[in-house]
Amino acid sequence: MSQKIKIGACLYSYAKLFFTKEKNMDALIKEAKDNGFTGVTVVASQFARGYPDIPDEWLSALRDSMKKYEMDPVSWEAYIDMGMRHDRDLNREEIIEFTRNDIVYAKKAGFSCVKTQQSISPEIFAKMQPFCKKMGVKLAIEIHFPHNIHLPLWQNYLEIMKSSEGWLGIVPDMSIFQRYPHPLHIEQAVNDKECRREKIEQILARWDLKLKMDTVKDLELNERENMYAEEFYEKNGCPSDPEDLLKMLPYAHMIHGKFYYLGEDKKDSCIPQDVLMKYIKESGYEGYIAAEYEGHHFSIKEDERVQMTRYREMVQGLLEES
Template sequence: MDKERIQLSASLYSLSSYYIKEIFSLEDCLREIRDYGFKGIEIVAAQMVPEYPNPSDKWLGEFKELLDKYELKPICYSAYIDYGIRSDRDLTEEEIIQFTLNDMIYAKKAGFPLVRTQHSISPAIYEKMIPHCERLDIKLAIEMHHPHHPRVDVWEKYIELMHTKGKGYLGVVPDFSIFQVRPHKLLVERLLKAGFRKEQLDRVLELHENKVPLNETLKLDLNALEKEFTESIYEKFNPTPIEELSTLIPVTPYIHGKFYYLENGEADECIPYDRILPEIKRLGYEGYIAAEYEGHHFNMDIDVPGQLRRYVSICSKYI
């Protein structure tokens, strides 16, 4: 990959466990990300932006100064559509538009060229955001996360909008979770701790990897808990074909490089980076791939700085 075309950024969400435990402040997160070798950042606004959804001009100014201090580019402002903000009803269409527009305005003030939103925004609302994108000169992209893929009906509508009325302003953020092929080490450890017998789990994973149908695998001697976990494995690790990247890359301004656990010097066993990254290169992608570590969902005591450094090292084989 041409280093000028494709570069690495990091989602500050990767450092959630350190931020939540107050080991790192926001400034510490930025400094660490820079030191690991990343060039840009994504911030999950609801997590790390004080007074979200309406940060003060004072904070915005201080944040810009920190980015300048650590020579980091603001790449993506991750927004949040909080359907449950009211206890009596869901948000109306007009409220969703206003919340999304509010995020776009503050993202622009903070220097971000892109807002990442969620698929809970409907195609009809998404289309109505186009004039706001044009006026603010900012992109609005929806994250495609597991279990979604390009052939889901609603995604076909989104992608059509990205290619037509919203061209240049609407886009997709593919999350590598859509390509996950097998449980990672931390999940396997959790399943064993929860009571999945090792010999039975090993057999389930072998059959899953060999694409034996779920109904056949469930014929194993499994207890109720093991059957439930087995169904979850088949559902969660049912990857989108990597060839589908050809549908996504033309409307992709930004990518989430999801990962859960990296052994020292080894590629991710869960997500086939060795196949994904060369395909992204071949398709001519230009932009940032953001490291998004989510191992903290399974073990809050993992050495996250070590994981992020390994991520840079592994990706450097391809970029």
């Protein structure tokens, strides 16, 4: 495997351990280290005490933990909470203020990259370049399902990145390449007491035949079964072409290694990881692929530590094969 490609862990993947208070921030960083990762990303709104007004002692403690376990600070994951007010969305000035604050917090915590969301407009995104340069912190927008780079909005973002001297970039999230419902989602539907197994199997059979959502109407689904049908089609019905990744990698400050479940064979049934890793290596990409496990949204029975270790081993193997 190329030493220029590193594998990190999104601490978001260990959300269950944090939420149940089984592990605190320091222990999660150690967990990522023990799982074989060399760096981490931190979702500020999830982990940071007092966010969006974070005390310096918390930032200092985070920095100390990173140093103690010799982990790279890969990305500070910012959050533009458009719904934090009940009467209106955040305005332009507020979005700028929150983004600047996250850049300052990231700098204090030792991070040189901030991941933001598409809630930031192209106009505001472009205006952040001077502040990023002043602070020495890059700013990257995550492209996440259901978006793709062919949308006019993303074409605009890419043009801004091209002229930003490297300060503004993108974070490709592998969810945009999801092409089949993952096992935990299917299991959730099958085990739903309001669903009939045969109906879920019929929905998936239609999917396998590449038939459109309209064709499931004659299956006489109940409300719950129809909900799963819509979820299956909505999340997997129009995946990005893996070759689109090649158009993003020149501006990628990090890659979100999204996955939902890996069995003992360490194969992903819904995201074409083999093809994507081949493109990543052949492109000459240098930087982090940060494992982001989201199976806990569908099942709490799985051990995220096992899943994260399987992901790291899968990626290492695929990059070596490539």
